[in-house]
Amino acid sequence: MKKVKSLWQAKVDSIHYGALDIVTLNLLVPKTFQAKPGQFVLLPPLSEDSVLPRPFSIVGISPSDKIRTNLLTLWIKRVGKNTALYSRLPYNKKIDLIGPKGLPIKIASEKKYILVGGGAGYAALAFLADELSRQGKKIIVIAGAKKKAAIPALNPSRGAGTVKLIMASESGKYGKLATDLLIPLLKKDGGEARVVACGPKAMLKKVAEISADYGNGCEVILEEIMACGTGSCKGCAVFGKDGTVRHVCSDGPAFDAKWIDWPKLLHRSSRQANRPTIKKPAMDVCLVGQNLKTLLLASPLLNGSGCLGIEALEKGEIDLRYVGALETKGVTVKPRAGNDMPRICEVESGVINSIGLQNVGLEKFLSDELPRWLKFGKPVIINISGFSLEEYAELAEALGKTAIAGLEVNISCPNIKGGGMSFGTNPDLARQVTSVVRKTASDKFIIVKLTPNVTDIVSIAKAVKQSGADAISLVNTFQAMDIDVATRRPKIGAVAGGLSGPAIATQALWKVRQLHQAKLGIPIIGMGGIDSAETAAKFFMAGANAIAVGTGSFGRPHIFTEIFRGLEKIIKRQGLGSVTELTGSLITD
Numbered sequence: 001m002k003k004v005k006s007l008w009q010a011k012v013d014s015i016h017y018g019a020l021d022i023v024t025l026n027l028l029v030p031k032t033f034q035a036k037p038g039q040f041v042l043l044p045p046l047s048e049d050s051v052l053p054r055p056f057s058i059v060g061i062s063p064s065d066k067i068r069t070n071l072l073t074l075w076i077k078r079v080g081k082n083t084a085l086y087s088r089l090p091y092n093k094k095i096d097l098i099g100p101k102g103l104p105i106k107i108a109s110e111k112k113y114i115l116v117g118g119g120a121g122y123a124a125l126a127f128l129a130d131e132l133s134r135q136g137k138k139i140i141v142i143a144g145a146k147k148k149a150a151i152p153a154l155n156p157s158r159g160a161g162t163v164k165l166i167m168a169s170e171s172g173k174y175g176k177l178a179t180d181l182l183i184p185l186l187k188k189d190g191g192e193a194r195v196v197a198c199g200p201k202a203m204l205k206k207v208a209e210i211s212a213d214y215g216n217g218c219e220v221i222l223e224e225i226m227a228c229g230t231g232s233c234k235g236c237a238v239f240g241k242d243g244t245v246r247h248v249c250s251d252g253p254a255f256d257a258k259w260i261d262w263p264k265l266l267h268r269s270s271r272q273a274n275r276p277t278i279k280k281p282a283m284d285v286c287l288v289g290q291n292l293k294t295l296l297l298a299s300p301l302l303n304g305s306g307c308l309g310i311e312a313l314e315k316g317e318i319d320l321r322y323v324g325a326l327e328t329k330g331v332t333v334k335p336r337a338g339n340d341m342p343r344i345c346e347v348e349s350g351v352i353n354s355i356g357l358q359n360v361g362l363e364k365f366l367s368d369e370l371p372r373w374l375k376f377g378k379p380v381i382i383n384i385s386g387f388s389l390e391e392y393a394e395l396a397e398a399l400g401k402t403a404i405a406g407l408e409v410n411i412s413c414p415n416i417k418g419g420g421m422s423f424g425t426n427p428d429l430a431r432q433v434t435s436v437v438r439k440t441a442s443d444k445f446i447i448v449k450l451t452p453n454v455t456d457i458v459s460i461a462k463a464v465k466q467s468g469a470d471a472i473s474l475v476n477t478f479q480a481m482d483i484d485v486a487t488r489r490p491k492i493g494a495v496a497g498g499l500s501g502p503a504i505a506t507q508a509l510w511k512v513r514q515l516h517q518a519k520l521g522i523p524i525i526g527m528g529g530i531d532s533a534e535t536a537a538k539f540f541m542a543g544a545n546a547i548a549v550g551t552g553s554f555g556r557p558h559i560f561t562e563i564f565r566g567l568e569k570i571i572k573r574q575g576l577g578s579v580t581e582l583t584g585s586l587i588t589d
Helices: 081-086 119-134 178-189 201-213 262-266 310-314 362-374 389-399 427-440 457-466 502-518 533-542 559-573
Strands: 007-017 022-030 040-043 054-063 069-077 094-101 112-118 138-144 162-167 194-198 218-221 237-239 245-247 254-256 285-288 294-297 301-303 344-347 350-353 380-385 406-410 445-449 471-474 478-480 497-500 524-527 546-549
Touching (some): 022 081, 054 081, 054 094, 069 081, 112 119, 112 178, 112 201, 119 194, 119 218, 178 201, 194 201, 237 262, 301 559, 350 502, 362 389, 380 445, 389 406, 427 445, 427 457, 457 502, 502 524, 524 533, 533 546, 533 559, 546 559
Parallel strands (some): 112 194, 194 218, 380 406, 445 471, 471 524, 524 546
Antiparallel strands (some): 007 094, 054 069, 218 254, 237 245, 285 294, 344 350, 478 497
């Protein structure tokens, strides 16, 4: 059997920028690259944060003026880091390309076709329109786009067929939706035309229903988010009414509309209700702990403990306008010089650190640093770390007499007297620490910071809640290491350290979700890889009542302002009146 080549090296020929962030990318590919309508290609991810290839429908293939090459046209809508990078590829830049993938659309015997494209879905229909025209078919294209300039041009020059383009958004005769324009066409058609549609899944379902009502055959092109794109991972499943399962990348992307089990395809689609317009959502929160303990925050954003020093604050290196409370770096009873160098290394989408709790110690902190924290006029929360119950008690007693708003108890420290086991990995030890701090600093708001390096974080959370915790913050860093291949030495002096940054966001999100589902009855402060308003919103939706930003603040002095304002926009788009309404709003049914 002849092996079909699927990995190619393409070269950027030109890029054209259209309306609504639409970019036409023209790539030079070898003459031996052959594709048919309905197929797609995969481009490698260009963002360092991404690992999966990106699929793009083939808009067209035409002869180029370069020797031994064809011109492959892709249509890209800029919606993320990778699509933005694709749109800025320089002229003559070489890029790997996998394809063509997927099964071609079978051209049926019908002499007339109606193609329905919704938004970016039109890209998958342009190549088909060209081939249908070449075969002499009569074609009507309904393009649902806000502007005509946002869709790629049809190229029926090779064919004898006729192509009529109807812009859904520019027509006022039947309505603004593509499906509204389809109905009168099918009423006059008498079931003769074949319908092919591509676009949002809700639109495809409507097209399928309308086609069935008027007796027209219908195929839909499903532009699912594909993972591997080769049929190996089975992540792009489509369920049929007959109980069978097919996959977009290997069995599609076009499917007979009558075969699809539409309820299964749509049951997780976003459902937007008619929501009121909110001029300015409330962004203040009140964290209510036990025995009427409260922590009032003008903003739901805190800085992560360990990531902000008093010197940086005093130099004005961080924009504090939208920080609801300030959290200090960890304070221990005795001064600590910290761990050996190197203490920090950057890894993919994150940072590993092993600082070793360097700090001036309790006595000097009280006399020198604490007054400097308090002068900023925001609630101050002191992160405390002990290596025995006695040390936690000493810290709580001394700090409980000050004007601070609360204490954050770091239970990731090893219990030296107990053999070195971390207080946070054992429910009994976690309970003991919380109880000691609660009794010693009885009038302060007590937050317990949990480590994610446990098998059952809910049992730890329940233990500290039962012992008097007013709130729980999570997650602390994940244990990790990295190695310098050239020297064969660890990149961290202590061999291992704590991983933070975007790399841990999805794991941290799940931990927050677990505690929210446990219904502990006390607030949750979520953290771990939050570097944008969108990520912050996810933590609230998972169940956080407030969030903390740590590693994301390194090198981004205005991150709190960016996240705060971004959150306001997200909350307004959701039609909510306050950030508190976002908490626990995840939809799973």
